[in-house]
Amino acid sequence: DWSSDVCSSDLGTRLRPLSCSRPKMLFPIANKPLIDYTLEALSKEESVDTVILAVYYMAESLVRYLGPTKYDLGILYSREQRPLGTGGPVKKAKDMLNGESFMVMNGDLLTDFDYKRLIDYHKEKGGIATIALTQVNDPSRYGSVELDWEGRITRFVEKPEFGKAPSNLINAGIYIMEPEIFDYIPDGRKVRIETEVFPKLAEEQKLYGFESHGFWMDIGEHHDYLSANERVLERNNLNECGEKTQIAPSTVIKKPCNFGDNVRIGADCVIGPNVSLGNNVQIGKGCKIENSVVFEGATIEDYSSVKGAILGENSVLERWVKVESGSLVGDYAQISDGVTITEGVTICPSKTIEESILTPKQVM
Numbered sequence: 001d002w003s004s005d006v007c008s009s010d011l012g013t014r015l016r017p018l019s020c021s022r023p024k025m026l027f028p029i030a031n032k033p034l035i036d037y038t039l040e041a042l043s044k045e046e047s048v049d050t051v052i053l054a055v056y057y058m059a060e061s062l063v064r065y066l067g068p069t070k071y072d073l074g075i076l077y078s079r080e081q082r083p084l085g086t087g088g089p090v091k092k093a094k095d096m097l098n099g100e101s102f103m104v105m106n107g108d109l110l111t112d113f114d115y116k117r118l119i120d121y122h123k124e125k126g127g128i129a130t131i132a133l134t135q136v137n138d139p140s141r142y143g144s145v146e147l148d149w150e151g152r153i154t155r156f157v158e159k160p161e162f163g164k165a166p167s168n169l170i171n172a173g174i175y176i177m178e179p180e181i182f183d184y185i186p187d188g189r190k191v192r193i194e195t196e197v198f199p200k201l202a203e204e205q206k207l208y209g210f211e212s213h214g215f216w217m218d219i220g221e222h223h224d225y226l227s228a229n230e231r232v233l234e235r236n237n238l239n240e241c242g243e244k245t246q247i248a249p250s251t252v253i254k255k256p257c258n259f260g261d262n263v264r265i266g267a268d269c270v271i272g273p274n275v276s277l278g279n280n281v282q283i284g285k286g287c288k289i290e291n292s293v294v295f296e297g298a299t300i301e302d303y304s305s306v307k308g309a310i311l312g313e314n315s316v317l318e319r320w321v322k323v324e325s326g327s328l329v330g331d332y333a334q335i336s337d338g339v340t341i342t343e344g345v346t347i348c349p350s351k352t353i354e355e356s357i358l359t360p361k362q363v364m
Helices: 034-043 059-066 088-092 115-125 179-184 193-203 222-235
Strands: 002-007 048-055 073-079 102-106 109-111 129-135 143-147 153-158 169-177 207-211 216-218 239-241 257-259 275-277 288-290 292-294 305-307
Touching (some): 034 048, 034 073, 088 179, 115 169, 143 207, 222 292
Parallel strands (some): 002 048, 257 275, 288 305
Antiparallel strands (some): 102 169, 109 216, 129 169, 143 153
């Protein structure tokens, strides 16, 4: 049987302040934590029975949420005392893998990859590692690869300069590996597998690439996160309401949207498209919300508007507040009456904002 080692790729610094109080794997996408999409998909693969989570940042949040099993998968935890990069966690989990082939995934991915095809391809090629690949317009944010006619990776360029990538095929953050990979990963230190291990395997012709054309996104930055929420809502054509949710008859809901439990929406609002509202969100009358994610317990009072933004847990927008595209409002932050938050503003948790912010900046 296979084990799937799901690794969180970083501390979520690009999604601060929201990642200050939760790991990225627990960010809700259409009101379901990101990690649930991964585990649910893996549970449908007959050859996957156990997931090992390499945990460091806010590890206890994940342990509390997932426990020892979910979706009929066993869940084990490999705890890092300090960050070990992308290769170190794999080496640290060695003794939990029982000498079997295994899959490694970044923890901030949303994808519908066909894992069985990837596993079968890896077995057929017989390499030490196989990297799932996907095509993007701009590979400079990722790792670009070049393949030969047999599917071997001949060149691996991590985060190439814009316009200098060998191809538009990028490392999708999903790998199949044989136990021999541990011979290539140094012990007891931080290791970047993309720059220290994969180039050696490519040089020895033991690294293969599997090109997939399925849905794939990471949620490394706020616009990625909003896009992921939008794509899930659109793909499932969602227009769901949780239990005890109340929406005034005069309010207009534009599909797709997803509302949690005990949501209250007042009269004459326009909500949507592409809006997720967490549990216990309270919205007054005359509000407009579009292309946004509102975490649980947030309050948006009368005549306020939110466009292309993310509002943290238990945050409060008072009356006539305007939050514009690309802004993040931290947990428990409070925005006073009549304040405008312009594009690209980040407000840290528990801050009170009493004056408009009209230039992009971070409010500590």
